[in-house]
Amino acid sequence: MNVRHISRCALFAAASLVIFILESYIPPVLPVPGIKPGLANIVTLAAVYILGSRSAFAVLMVRIILSSIFAGQSVSFIYSLCGGLCCYAVTIALKPLFKERTIWFLGVIGAVFHNLGQLAAAFFMLGRASLAYYGLILTAAACITGTFTGFCAQYLVLYYNKIFGRKYQ
């Protein structure tokens, strides 16, 4: 853990925070709450590959805590946290299986599990079974948005490694 590494973590955290806040200004495409591009996950996913799992966790937590202070309401913190942790756990678990040209798939998986985590939080807080239907719609949306963010992260990782010549951690 040297200064260079800490600076990089801070840079990633700042980038994901800015992306997250800018994204919240994008008007929703569909009249379903919860569907959004999830662009901040580009940074989280790239951080998992570039900075390593543990540093990526720090980046994620900093982003969630600061974003709920800057841009969210108090309720959104719990949803963000559940979604983020769910997404992170699955990404870390599957990371060894996906390298180079298949990194984008973790974007899809991450997006799906982010939504499922949020839905689980909503289920515990609201206790309604109709959320099952909602989950299907969110998963379908996550397939599209996750593919996009996943490819963004993949090209970011590949480009980063090309420039800095670093191997996967």
Added chain:
Amino acid sequence: MKISNKILIPSVCALFAACVFLARTLPWADGRGAVVKIYQNGGLAETVDLMSVSKAYTIELEGNTILIEPDGVSVKEANCPDMLCVRQGKIHKPGHSIVCLPNRVVIEISDGESGVDAVAGAR
């Protein structure tokens, strides 16, 4: 195990298609938690929780016979000439409604609790 894009791309497409297919075909999925409210002459005449309905039955109103089924509500018979309410068929989604103007009957499906979408919409 080598995982290649040849497997991943079709699997993402399949997941997407499966979700869209299930969301469109499962009638129960979004009928759950829905409460049917029947109004006549401006007042609330009947409230039915679709979750608690296991067998189809009818409700007789003045001029209309309303059929309540586990997966939705429809108007079975009406004494009005145009039968518009009967032709509107079965509804089950929160927010949908059947209106019978001649008999002043409104059947409305409401979300069990209010304000849920506003909370779920939070980031």
